[in-house]
Amino acid sequence: MKKLTLKKNEERALRVLKEELSRRFxxxxxxxxxxxxxxxxxxxxxIDVILSPMVMDRETYEWHKRYxxxxxxxxxxxxxxxxxxx
Known part of the structure; x- marks a missing residue:
């Protein structure tokens, strides 16, 4: 697994983001x-962050893979x- 090196303020920001997103959505x-x-x-x-609110269906996955x-x-x-x- 890749290791992510963060500054203290970045760790805190990502922790708060994770907590808020998981609590609200x-x-x-x-x-x-x-x-x-x-x-x-x-x-x-x-810091680039992406979230997924639902699982990608097979058809969408195949489209992204194909193109x-x-x-x-x-x-x-x-x-x-x-x-x-x-």
Whole structure:
């Protein structure tokens, strides 16, 4: 599993985000991706977060896979789980 290195304020922000989203919405998956995950972040970088409020159906998954959607591929390749509803 990939290791995510965060500053204290980033850890706190992600923890609060996770707590609020899981309390208020039916979020089933929350991930960090992008330059932070790849270790290419700079002092001006933000943290890219994506959430999933529902499971992707098979037809949608196959479409993204077939057309090699760049965002989907980036998330699949670099995404690190922050939290997943079990």
């Amino acid at each position: 039916n979020v089933i998956d929350l991930r960090v991706f992008g330059s932070k995950v790849r270790g290419e972040d700079t002092p001006q970088s933000d 090699k959607d760049p965002l989907y591929n980036s998330i699949k390749k670099d995404g690190i789980d922050l939290w997943m509803k079990r």
